[in-house]
Amino acid sequence: MPEKKHTYRRAVIPAVALALFCGVSYALLSATSTMSFCSSACHEMEAQAAELRFSSHARDKEGGDISCVRCHIPAGFGPRYMAVKTYSGLKDLYVHLFRSGAPLLRADLQKTARRFIDDGNCLLCHDDLYRDARGEQTVTDLGRIAHDAYLGKNGQASSRCVGCHINIAHLPEFDRRLEVNGLFAERIKNKEAERDAD
Amino acid sequence: MRINMKTTGLALALICIGIGGFFLYLDKAFPEVRCEAAHLAAPEGYEDCLSCHVKVTAQVTQDWQESKHGVMLVKCVVCHGEPDGKGSIPFAARPDQNMICSRCHDPAMQRMTAKFGGGMDCNTCHPRHQNPMHADAYQKTAASGKTSF
Numbered sequence: 001m002p003e004k005k006h007t008y009r010r011a012v013i014p015a016v017a018l019a020l021f022c023g024v025s026y027a028l029l030s031a032t033s034t035m036s037f038c039s040s041a042c043h044e045m046e047a048q049a050a051e052l053r054f055s056s057h058a059r060d061k062e063g064g065d066i067s068c069v070r071c072h073i074p075a076g077f078g079p080r081y082m083a084v085k086t087y088s089g090l091k092d093l094y095v096h097l098f099r100s101g102a103p104l105l106r107a108d109l110q111k112t113a114r115r116f117i118d119d120g121n122c123l124l125c126h127d128d129l130y131r132d133a134r135g136e137q138t139v140t141d142l143g144r145i146a147h148d149a150y151l152g153k154n155g156q157a158s159s160r161c162v163g164c165h166i167n168i169a170h171l172p173e174f175d176r177r178l179e180v181n182g183l184f185a186e187r188i189k190n191k192e193a194e195r196d197a198d
Numbered sequence: 199m200r201i202n203m204k205t206t207g208l209a210l211a212l213i214c215i216g217i218g219g220f221f222l223y224l225d226k227a228f229p230e231v232r233c234e235a236a237h238l239a240a241p242e243g244y245e246d247c248l249s250c251h252v253k254v255t256a257q258v259t260q261d262w263q264e265s266k267h268g269v270m271l272v273k274c275v276v277c278h279g280e281p282d283g284k285g286s287i288p289f290a291a292r293p294d295q296n297m298i299c300s301r302c303h304d305p306a307m308q309r310m311t312a313k314f315g316g317g318m319d320c321n322t323c324h325p326r327h328q329n330p331m332h333a334d335a336y337q338k339t340a341a342s343g344k345t346s347f
Contacts, residue, residue, distance in 0.1 A: 079223070079227075080227055083220065083223055083224050083227060083228075084224075084228070086220070087224055111230075115228050115229075115230055116228055142250060145250075164255070166257060175257065177260070178257060178260050179260065
């Protein structure tokens with residue numbers, strides 16, 4: 001019966017197309033969210049990946065490696081995730097294809113990167129803002145005041161997590177002189193000295 | 199194949215709305231400027247800027263300390279005013295250059311305006327906090343004092 005065939009086509013073809021689209025999208029989103037894709041597939045983020053290994057954010061509280069997307073792309077598959085993933089993906093693709101010869105200016109990269117670090121990602125591990133991620137040590141008095149402001153208990157702060165917490169996972173050359181980054185800078189320096197001695 | 203103008207127009211309009219909406223959402227959900235010092239809801243008792251800001255805005259503070267302004271001890275309040283609004287300088291994260299910079303640098307600003315025209319932002323060439331005397335982050339040289347017209 002031609003009419004039935006027509007209905008069948010109208011229902012099944014879009015469903016198959018949608019399923020295929022979702023499947024391919026999911027596969028692509030997952031494949032472009034791995035650590036190796038960011039750092040070695042295109043080579044752009046090698047320095048950042050190397051620095052991450054010496055930062056306090058190399059491993060999470062369970063001891064697992066923290067990958068780029070755990071901080072840089074909002075968690076879940078919601079609109080925030082899709083917006084940042086699309087924007088960053090297209091930007092990275094453009095830079096890789098058309099600006100690959102130009103040096104990456106890290107001071108500029110910092111601004112874009114910080115803009116898209118979602119507080120939700122930080123709070124997944126740092127659920128208690130008055131203790132460290134493992135819940136062992138309490139924060140300093142200044143940290144308590146700042147977090148009171150963040151939570152709206154004492155004044156208000158429109159600065160999100162990375163407004164104050166900078167250089168927690170990456171440390172470009174020009175930020176190594178900052179006193180607060182002393183320990184992180186020393187770890188990188190020791191590693192670089194070791195590498196030079198080899 | 200005959201191109202249907204109405205359908206094409208509708209499709210183009212939808213694409214434009216889609217792209218515009220995407221960037222609008224991105225701007226709303228991830229604003230570029232976040233900190234406007236709104237945390238100073240109770241401004242009394244915040245006389246010592248440096249004791250907090252050396253930790254919470256370490257980069258800005260150290261840049262200032264290493265800059266000419268820091269070495270000459272031009273303190274925060276000279277440009278940023280006081281959080282309680284007292285004094286003649288309005289409290290602002292981004293001070294108005296015509297009001298603030300010109301208090302000390304008016305002759306130089308007039309020379310710059312005569313040479314390059316007005317309407318430029320001082321901060322573009324002379325980063326206020328990032329003009330250190332010693333560190334290698336020295337970005338733009340200041341005027342030598344021999345500026346000719």
